Amino acid sequence: MADSTAAPSPGPSDVDVAEFRRAVGRFVTGVCVVSTFAGAQDHAMTANAFTSVSLDPLLVLVCVEQDSRFLDAVLDSGVWGVSVLDERGRGTAEWLATPGRPLVGQLDPVPHHRGRATGVxxxxxxxxxxxxxxTAAHTAGDHVIVVGEVLDVGLAADGHGPLVYHRSSYRALR
Structure with a gap:
């Protein structure tokens, strides 16, 4: 006999994509730059789809669009960096989120340094x-979830608040 209180099994999604984007946009996220070095070039992108995964081993993930040039670069390189932007990083975030920006010299206007473990x-x-x-890459819809083992961590001196993203806008928490 079937349980009449069981939830119906879901069918194909009828969710409006624009409404979904507005709903997800209400979730406040930090803003970071993910970077790598491949093909004798620096590659970088702005991301807010970044999170810690595990403490043992130390793992994080970032979600990257399948059709982006950054995905090919990060998979070819095998190493990458994450820079969690502070409130001064809005211009950097906007620049590195600009579609079609030139690859060569894209980090010229961005103050940066090389990581000691990977050189990114x-x-x-x-x-x-x-x-x-x-350590792994998993296809998920139109993105690839790139999982990485953390090799090195750097912390800035306190003094600046985080740059956050909410409702399609960059904001500072102050």
């Missing part, structure tokens, strides 16, 4: 930096 570019106006080695 890390943004100077960051609250924290992480250097990672790719």
């Amino acid at each position: 570019a890390l943004v100077d106006t960051s609250l924290a930096t992480l250097e990672c080695r790719t």
